[in-house]
Amino acid sequence: MDTQQEPRKTFVVPIGPQHPALKEPGHFEITVDGEIVTAATVRLGYVHRGIEKGVEQRNWAQAMYMLERICGICSHVHATAYALGVEALAGVQAPPRAQAIRVLVAELERVHSHLLWLGVAAHEGGFDTLFMYSWRDREMIMDVLEGLTGNRVNYSCNVLGGVKFDVDDTQADAIRRAVDFLEPRTHHYLKVVTTDETLIGRTRNVGKMTFLEAETLGTVGPTARASGVPRDIRVDSPYAAYPDFPVKTITATAGDLEAKFVVRIQELFESYRVIREILDKLPAGDLAVRVKPRVPPGETVSRVEAPRGELFYFLKSAGGPNPDRVKVRTPSLCNWGSVLATAPGHKLADVPMLIAGIDPCFSCNDRLVTVRRRSTAETWTWAKLRQYGIEYYR
Amino acid sequence: MGNQSLLQAIMNPLRTWARVNSPFAIHFNSGSCNGCDIEILATLTPRYDIERFGIKLQGSPRHADVLICTGPVTRQARDRLVRIYEQMPDPKFVVAVGSCGISGGVFQGCYNIVGNLADVIPVHAFVPGCPPRPEAIIYGVVALLNSLKQPAPKAPDAEAVA
Numbered sequence: 126m127d128t129q130q131e132p133r134k135t136f137v138v139p140i141g142p143q144h145p146a147l148k149e150p151g152h153f154e155i156t157v158d159g160e161i162v163t164a165a166t167v168r169l170g171y172v173h174r175g176i177e178k179g180v181e182q183r184n185w186a187q188a189m190y191m192l193e194r195i196c197g198i199c200s201h202v203h204a205t206a207y208a209l210g211v212e213a214l215a216g217v218q219a220p221p222r223a224q225a226i227r228v229l230v231a232e233l234e235r236v237h238s239h240l241l242w243l244g245v246a247a248h249e250g251g252f253d254t255l256f257m258y259s260w261r262d263r264e265m266i267m268d269v270l271e272g273l274t275g276n277r278v279n280y281s282c283n284v285l286g287g288v289k290f291d292v293d294d295t296q297a298d299a300i301r302r303a304v305d306f307l308e309p310r311t312h313h314y315l316k317v318v319t320t321d322e323t324l325i326g327r328t329r330n331v332g333k334m335t336f337l338e339a340e341t342l343g344t345v346g347p348t349a350r351a352s353g354v355p356r357d358i359r360v361d362s363p364y365a366a367y368p369d370f371p372v373k374t375i376t377a378t379a380g381d382l383e384a385k386f387v388v389r390i391q392e393l394f395e396s397y398r399v400i401r402e403i404l405d406k407l408p409a410g411d412l413a414v415r416v417k418p419r420v421p422p423g424e425t426v427s428r429v430e431a432p433r434g435e436l437f438y439f440l441k442s443a444g445g446p447n448p449d450r451v452k453v454r455t456p457s458l459c460n461w462g463s464v465l466a467t468a469p470g471h472k473l474a475d476v477p478m479l480i481a482g483i484d485p486c487f488s489c490n491d492r493l494v495t496v497r498r499r500s501t502a503e504t505w506t507w508a509k510l511r512q513y514g515i516e517y518y519r
Numbered sequence: 520m521g522n523q524s525l526l527q528a529i530m531n532p533l534r535t536w537a538r539v540n541s542p543f544a545i546h547f548n549s550g551s552c553n554g555c556d557i558e559i560l561a562t563l564t565p566r567y568d569i570e571r572f573g574i575k576l577q578g579s580p581r582h583a584d585v586l587i588c589t590g591p592v593t594r595q596a597r598d599r600l601v602r603i604y605e606q607m608p609d610p611k612f613v614v615a616v617g618s619c620g621i622s623g624g625v626f627q628g629c630y631n632i633v634g635n636l637a638d639v640i641p642v643h644a645f646v647p648g649c650p651p652r653p654e655a656i657i658y659g660v661v662a663l664l665n666s667l668k669q670p671a672p673k674a675p676d677a678e679a680v681a
């Protein structure tokens with residue numbers, strides 16, 4: 126009865142963990158006043174599996190297959206970040222041809238990921254036609270990836286020290302054909318998202334984030350670039366073959382959802398260009414160098430640009446056959462703050478679009494984080510983590 | 520009472536017919552890497568188009584006949600998975616998609632994994648692969664539907680497909 130005496134009634138709308146708008150489980154509590162959102166919180170962790178600890182039980186080579194499965198959409202970048210890190214620890218360098226193939230697959234993956242996102246975001250906006258079109262076109266890239274690697278998702282193209290497969294002329298032609306097909310389609314999509322009345326109604330001036338906000342919230346990837354923050358690891362600290370095949374950072378200034386559409390679609394053109402360039406100038410040579418099963422002790426940091434932003438790996442070796450510590454920081458987690466900060470003031474119906482706007486990937490970001498002082502730092506054992514998990518989720 | 524069995528004799532084949540021809544499916548991810556989830560989504564799109572079999576993916580467990588499940592079961596998702604399963608009206612069927620749902624896959628033994636899907640809820644069809652191709656997922660669901668046409672007992676012990 127107390128609630129009736131309150132001057133303003135607010136209502137909390139729970140969304141998730143199973144929800145038609147989300148392909149993966151996440152739980153949101155949206156506080157609304159009428160139709161307007163006043164606050165938003167998120168609870169993650171439904172797909173926390175304990176990968177970071179899990180890889181400590183596997184050897185260096187096995188760990189890669191597990192890390193690749195942190196996220197099915199951008200599996201290749203995870204494996205690349207890890208492989209580059211291990212190679213740095215082991216003091217070897219993958220041959221130039223391997224590095225170029227890594228970048229080739231990474232860009233193909235970016236194309237598939239952005240097209241996937243375009244479809245999902247359009248679907249959230251109620252524009253299912255665009256969803257179907259972009260996913261139909263995305264199948265071209267899936268065919269190419271399957272032809273190259275043998276699997277549509279989780280391609281596992283990396284090995285420690287290089288890549289597993291070569292790109293021959295038939296495959297190169299198939300990739301060129303796919304890109305030639307996709308480029309005009311992408312121009313069409315760019316036109317659609319910037320001119321279609323209904324979509325613009327859902328995107329223009331929705332979820333606006335200024336340059337300053339994007340900086341302070343620590344956003345990464347296209348979410349940051351849509352607000353004009355030029356943050357792109359491929360440019361800021363080129364890795365693999367990016368020094369030889371430079372990319373241009375695409376930014377926009379508006380910072381709204383429309384800008385996120387535009388930035389991602391324009392990145393596709395950049396990817397097409399890089400893919401063609403790599404196919405034309407693929408360096409000759411070996412595909413892999415040998416990495417010893419025991420990696421010398423040391424620590425390293427490895428950063429790559431995933432389709433969603435900066436992916437950060439910290440690797441520590443104690444000289445044994447297993448990694449001593451692997452820390453992963455994924456772009457989705459960095460971007461959550463921007464959703465929660467921009468949601469207030471919008472209509473409830475805009476929330477799924479805002480969530481989709483950062484291209485969230487729940488399986489990436491469900492990890493255990495504890496913040497503690499240096500003096501109280503400790504190593505958590507397997508048993509302790511398991512116990513903590515049992516208690517936390519009780 | 521004789522009336523009721525007559526009614527059932529008429530209604531049951533009719534129900535099976537309806538169920539097999541237009542099952543509503545719901546998708547839940549209980550800890551997968553979302554590789555399987557995007558392949559499930561891909562089955563909806565023009566190239567694979569699962570709707571030509573009358574299968575429709577929709578949102579609420581209360582409207583669903585088939586639960587398409589991916590991934591190993593994490594501690595936090597277990598209760599939700601069971602709750603969703605219980606919210607579905609009888610008769611209900613579960614399709615486990617991906618190696619993770621079958622055995623835990625790569626995540627087997629991780630500290631936050633309870634186990635595979637069959638440890639938590641009864642599963643009627645398994646689709647192996649990491650992730651399975653969209654064709655395999657469609658084949659799995661269609662094989663499940665075909666098995667419903669036979670008046671066989673509702674398979675409590677799971678049937679492997681693909």
Ligand code: SF4
Pocket residue numbers: 194197278279550551552553554555556589590591616617618619620624625648649650651
């Ligand atoms: S089976 Fe493979 S693709 Fe599917 S959820 Fe498990 S790891 Fe991901």
